[in-house]
Amino acid sequence: xxxxxxxxxxxxxxxxxxxxxxxxxxxxxxxxxxxxxxxxxxxxxxxxxxxxxxxxxxxxxxxxxxxxxxxxxxxxxxxxxxxxxxxxxxxxxxxxxxxxxxxxxxxxxxxxxxxx
Amino acid sequence: xxxxxxxxxxxxxxxxxxxxxxxxxxxxxxxxxxxxxxxxxxxxxxxxxxxxxxxxxxxxxxxxxxxxxxxxxxxxxxxxxxxxxxxxxxxxxxxxxxxxxxxxxxxxxxxxxxx
Numbered sequence: 591x592x593x594x595x596x597x598x599x600x601x602x603x604x605x606x607x608x609x610x611x612x613x614x615x616x617x618x619x620x621x622x623x624x625x626x627x628x629x630x631x632x633x634x635x636x637x638x639x640x641x642x643x644x645x646x647x648x649x650x651x652x653x654x655x656x657x658x659x660x661x662x663x664x665x666x667x668x669x670x671x672x673x674x675x676x677x678x679x680x681x682x683x684x685x686x687x688x689x690x691x692x693x694x695x696x697x698x699x700x701x702x703x704x705x706x
Numbered sequence: 707x708x709x710x711x712x713x714x715x716x717x718x719x720x721x722x723x724x725x726x727x728x729x730x731x732x733x734x735x736x737x738x739x740x741x742x743x744x745x746x747x748x749x750x751x752x753x754x755x756x757x758x759x760x761x762x763x764x765x766x767x768x769x770x771x772x773x774x775x776x777x778x779x780x781x782x783x784x785x786x787x788x789x790x791x792x793x794x795x796x797x798x799x800x801x802x803x804x805x806x807x808x809x810x811x812x813x814x815x816x817x818x819x820x821x
Contacts, residue, residue, distance in 0.1 A: 623808075623809070625811075630715075630813060631813060632797060632811040632812055632813040632814050633797065633811040634811075635808055635809070635810070638808060648808065678749065680751065682751075682809075693739050693756075693801060694741070694753055694756060695741075695751075695753075695809055697750065697751035699748075699749070699750050700749050700750070
């Protein structure tokens with residue numbers, strides 16, 4: 591079945607450490623996104639990528655980095671520069687085609703990061 | 707700033723009754739997409755319904771329908787014959803940004819369904 595796989599589901603990090611969250615999709619989607627979810631704040635866009643080897647900052651990119659070396663993969667690194675990284679992280683992808691199902695984001699199951 | 711506003715942090719409905727969740731948004735574009743997503747306790751985001759702004763007809767998906775008022779920039783979700791499985795956080799969202807097609811979300815409405 592096609593979908594998005596995020597790993598790990600739960601991750602604990604000590605302050606000062608970088609961690610990388612994995613996001614893999616087999617939907618052949620061009621565009622991929624990373625969102626952060628905090629209680630009472632909905633989802634906020636961290637980074638997005640529309641094609642391989644290209645990505646743009648979202649609304650809250652500080653302290654995060656990404657890469658897009660392959661179409662199916664869009665890993666997110668939470669660096670030590672991110673002051674409050676404890677949150678739920680969601681990866682999503684989108685078909686940019688013109689058919690009726692386009693422009694709909696498909697989400698992974700999410701990763702919960704806790705800083706100890 | 708591009709914003710999506712959900713003014714109801716929490717709502718409650720009796721099983722089999724109808725409930726309406728409100729959403730307003732800000733935009734200067736004429737063509738865009740609007741969405742309602744559902745997030746149950748599993749935290750998996752599930753698409754409920756989608757509306758294309760150039761279509762005047764309100765979208766419907768089984769028990770879910772929208773009231774899209776383009777001039778008022780309003781996009782409410784009506785859930786008919788509410789079921790216990792409808793209990794979840796509901797997010798309104800809009801694509802913006804032209805070719806970049808970023809999706810921005812409201813802060814969500816937590817819906818409780820009472821048996």
